[in-house]
Amino acid sequence: IGYIASLKNWCEKNGKNVEDYWPSDGTEGDVELYHFIGKDIIRFHCLFWPGMLHTAGFKGPNKVFVHGFLTVNGEKMSKSKGTFVNARTYLNHLPPEALRYYYAAKLGGTTDDMDLNLADFVQRVNSDLVGKITNIASRGGQMLQKKLEGRLGTMDEEGAALVAKCRDASETIAKHYEARRFNMALVEICRLADAANEYFDRREPWKTVKVDADATRVTLTAALNAFRIMAIYLKPVLPAYADKAMKLFGETEWTWDSINVACENCALGEYEYLASRIDGKQVEAMIAAAMVNPGDSGEVSHESRASKNKAKAESAPATSVEVPALKPEIAFGDFEKVDLRVGKVLSCETVPKSSKLLKFELDAGSLGKRTIFSGIRGSYADPAALVGKEVLFVANLAPRKMSVGVSEGMILYAGEPGISGGVLSPLDSALAGTPVT
Numbered sequence: 001i002g003y004i005a006s007l008k009n010w011c012e013k014n015g016k017n018v019e020d021y022w023p024s025d026g027t028e029g030d031v032e033l034y035h036f037i038g039k040d041i042i043r044f045h046c047l048f049w050p051g052m053l054h055t056a057g058f059k060g061p062n063k064v065f066v067h068g069f070l071t072v073n074g075e076k077m078s079k080s081k082g083t084f085v086n087a088r089t090y091l092n093h094l095p096p097e098a099l100r101y102y103y104a105a106k107l108g109g110t111t112d113d114m115d116l117n118l119a120d121f122v123q124r125v126n127s128d129l130v131g132k133i134t135n136i137a138s139r140g141g142q143m144l145q146k147k148l149e150g151r152l153g154t155m156d157e158e159g160a161a162l163v164a165k166c167r168d169a170s171e172t173i174a175k176h177y178e179a180r181r182f183n184m185a186l187v188e189i190c191r192l193a194d195a196a197n198e199y200f201d202r203r204e205p206w207k208t209v210k211v212d213a214d215a216t217r218v219t220l221t222a223a224l225n226a227f228r229i230m231a232i233y234l235k236p237v238l239p240a241y242a243d244k245a246m247k248l249f250g251e252t253e254w255t256w257d258s259i260n261v262a263c264e265n266c267a268l269g270e271y272e273y274l275a276s277r278i279d280g281k282q283v284e285a286m287i288a289a290a291m292v293n294p295g296d297s298g299e300v301s302h303e304s305r306a307s308k309n310k311a312k313a314e315s316a317p318a319t320s321v322e323v324p325a326l327k328p329e330i331a332f333g334d335f336e337k338v339d340l341r342v343g344k345v346l347s348c349e350t351v352p353k354s355s356k357l358l359k360f361e362l363d364a365g366s367l368g369k370r371t372i373f374s375g376i377r378g379s380y381a382d383p384a385a386l387v388g389k390e391v392l393f394v395a396n397l398a399p400r401k402m403s404v405g406v407s408e409g410m411i412l413y414a415g416e417p418g419i420s421g422g423v424l425s426p427l428d429s430a431l432a433g434t435p436v437t
Contacts, residue, residue: 004058026057035061039068039111065180068113082287083118093286097241097275098125101186104237109180118283126277128186132193133234134275136200136227140220141248141271147209150268152221159222162199166192166229167259173233174256182237189233196226221264224249229259244274288352339396340412340436342426343370348383351404358383359404360391360411365433367395373407379415379422392424392436 004022011018023029037045042064050060072083090099102121105128106114144150155163169188176185203219231245232254246254248269343362346369351357356375364370372393380386392412400407412424426436 023059024057028059031059033059033061035064037064037066039066042066066111067107068111071113071115073117074115080291082289082291085286085290089290090286092289093282094278095275097238098129098278100238101125101129104182105186107180107182108184118287122278122280122283125275128190128193130275130277132190132197133227133230136193136196136223136230137245137248137271137274139200140205140223140227141268143205143209144217144220144224144268145271148213148217148220150270151217152224152263152266152268153214153217154264155222155225155262156218158199159218159225162196162222163225163229163262165195166226169233170256170259177236185233186237189230192226192230192233196223196230199223199226224268225263228263232256232259241274244272248272289350337396338394340392341365341367341395342390342430342432342434342436343393343409343411344432345386345389345391348380348386350377350383354404357404360386362391362393362409363432364393364395365431367433370395370408371405372409372411373402373404374411374413376411376413376423379413386423389423390425390430390432392426 004018007022008018010016011021019025019029021031022033023031035045046064053060071077072085075081075083077084098121102116102124103114105124144152169192173185173188176182176188200219200223205216205219205223208219209216228245228249231242235242235254242254246252248271249263250267250269251258341364343360343364345360346363347359347361349359351359351373354377356377357373358375358377358380360370360372360374362370362372370393377383394410394412397408397410413422414424415422426434
């Protein structure tokens with residue numbers, strides 16, 4: 001039911017009529033409906049769900065596409081090994097185009113499981129998407145901009161033959177897409193990229209540009225037109241990549257039939273990097289960010305532990321909280337030495353290789369900016385949520401040198417980190433640097 005409710009919600013927000021997308025009047029309507037599911041729920045989605053839709057008068061799916069499971073490095077996803085990576089963690093370290101390309105390169109029209117082999121992921125993206133396909137636009141586009149005023153020319157017979165070869169692959173690639181053979185579609189596109197790179201290398205434009213600008217322009221025009229067709233073929237898999245490529249050619253819309261248009265005797269837009277090579281260290285950093293420590297009842301992430309501990313604290317009766325014994329009495333003069341101030345959180349992030357620390361950057365008003373490390377990581381599943389919050393901190397505490405950096409104060413916190421409580425904030429908004437009296 002959530003499928004229909006979500007669609008209805010989207011239609012209402014975008015001024016659309018849900019009946020145009022999912023008829024409920026017992027008719028088929030002028031719409032095709034396709035469902036994509038995992039192979040573990042075939043029975044429900046192919047038997048019970050269509051029956052429910054039919055009984056309620058809703059159109060049933062024209063076709064149900066079934067996918068296999070995803071493994072990482074040949075194994076089930078593991079939090080302790082850092083291979084249970086959520087989308088946000090991935091995007092903090094790597095571009096979406098890389099993963100979209102890799103998944104498409106391995107996704108066929110069967111229910112076979114798919115493995116995300118991280119070493120192969122780096123190699124394939126760097127070799128195929130960047131080294132083969134994007135390389136054509138990078139070399140050709142930048143040379144045209146720097147050496148030939150950024151203007152395309154016309155194609156000679158050899159160049160026209162290359163572009164024709166790219167166009168002739170249209171039907172084959174389209175059939176692969178329609179049959180969900182994304183892997184085979186990309187194989188065909190890479191073959192075209194190989195042909196374009198061979199053409200480029202054979203013509204040696206980096207040499208001819210020094211002696212024959214016109215001949216070089218002819219070479220680059222054909223190579224870039226071949227790339228343009230490949231980018232159109234990639235649009236179902238890499239829409240953002242295709243949009244950037246489209247802007248390079250000064251166009252505003254691409255359809256499948258756009259491959260039949262030749263870009264000649266026109267200005268090329270400013271070259272924008274379409275895809276960059278992946279460094280293995282980026283993958284290592286992503287895995288490190290996803291790594292977890294074994295918990296008392298299994299392997300759980302810091303976020304999960306914080307959420308579970310907070311839930312336990314909220315559900316436990318107040319009498320179960322043990323109040324620490326009172327510390328020795330101090331003189332009023334000792335207390336007066338402590339300078340408490342209001343600080344505004346500019347940034348808050350986890351500290352690599354530390355299960356307890358959060359790194360705060362505070363705006364302390366006239367005192368400047370302060371970096372403070374606080375052992376309260378277990379209390380905050382999303383440290384970034386603290387950004388913009390006003391907190392109380394000890395401003396005149398002697399700086400403390402730690403292995404991760406120098407801490408310039410202490411943030412006030414009530415409770416036991418990871419169990420209950422939180423940072424202390426003024427009840428009403430106060431300026432950064434305001435003294436607490």
